[in-house]
Amino acid sequence: MPGDPSSGYHESFHVNTAGNYMVVYDLKMQKIYFHNAGTTYHKVTKYYGELLIEEEAAFTGLNYTSAPFYQPEKKFVGWYEDALLETAYVPKDLTSDITLYAKFVDSPSVNLRFYDRNLDIKVDNGGFNEYVVFAYGKNTDGTEPLGGWPGRMMQKVVDMGHELSYGYYALNISGQDRPEKVTFNNGCQPFEPEHVSTPELVLPADKNLYEHDVAAWSVMTPVHDAATSYAINFLYETRNCDATGAVNNISSHKWEELGNLFNELAPDVQADLKNATATLSGDLVSQAMARYVYILQKYGTVTFTNFIDRTLPPSGIPAVRGDNKQNFYVLGIMAFIAVAGFFFLNRKRRY
Missing domain, CATH: 2.60.40 (Immunoglobulin-like)
Structure with missing residues (x-):
């Protein structure tokens, strides 16, 4: 009868008749088999294509179940009795030696x-x-x-x-x-x-x-994934940033730490952060860079160094907006001034 020694559960075997008994421990399947029949074994040879995987013993009197085999970037389908992978192996009590072939399908991690x-x-x-x-x-x-x-x-x-x-x-x-x-x-x-x-x-x-x-x-590339991890740290460490700009709640020491972390990043990850679009409507990297630009514009690069070396918008142009109303308002005023100037110049030419 089978038992599982790895589970911590112990079974008692009651022997009613004196004799020689065979105890078989299957290391792969983590099972103990105990029986009193005269036991022999047959050889199981396993292949993956033409590659020999292993050879093992299958004891008679027991249904032989072969453990799965693993290959990187592939998914194990099962064992087959022929090299063409047409006849699937079904667990059974082997009566002779057998050769098994592993079948896989591509399955990238x-x-x-x-x-x-x-x-x-x-x-x-x-x-x-x-x-x-x-x-x-x-x-x-x-x-x-x-x-x-x-x-x-x-x-x-x-x-x-x-x-x-x-x-x-x-x-x-x-x-x-x-x-x-x-x-x-x-x-x-x-x-x-x-x-x-x-x-x-x-x-x-x-x-x-x-x-x-x-x-x-x-698609999340490994580079942008690493940039996102940094962006989350940046958003967290600057979470007390005052959106009104009335109070500077970010210490120079914390800003220096963020700069040191940035300098430890791989060059391609640094470039991903540097070149990301700074916008609150984007992903986490874009959101972090929007806050980064806002802090530098609001408090200046003397107080906070531009350690990412981003190109900042001209002074006076807001880097972060919660909506587009104010931008449209500014554009509207500029358009009105332009139209008013046109009429003023046009009128002036009549004199």
């Missing part, structure tokens, strides 16, 4: 990212919002490669002692565990009133970032 700009995925804990996101994966054959509901918890970007995500979550998934479909959720069961989730989404082969507010997939 994915650095899955989720951006929830409006912070919709959350759990209401008695008036206190807890921002947590899980990724639940499912395949067409019903398997759940990321585990049962709610799946795996995605990670917040954690650095410098804080754990604010600003709606940005990450989960690295191996090729073996890559799901065909994914549902982002708050960890609550679908029947619970607190349940919040996206629809079931097909995970594209060429995209890895789902932007919840626009319900669309896009």
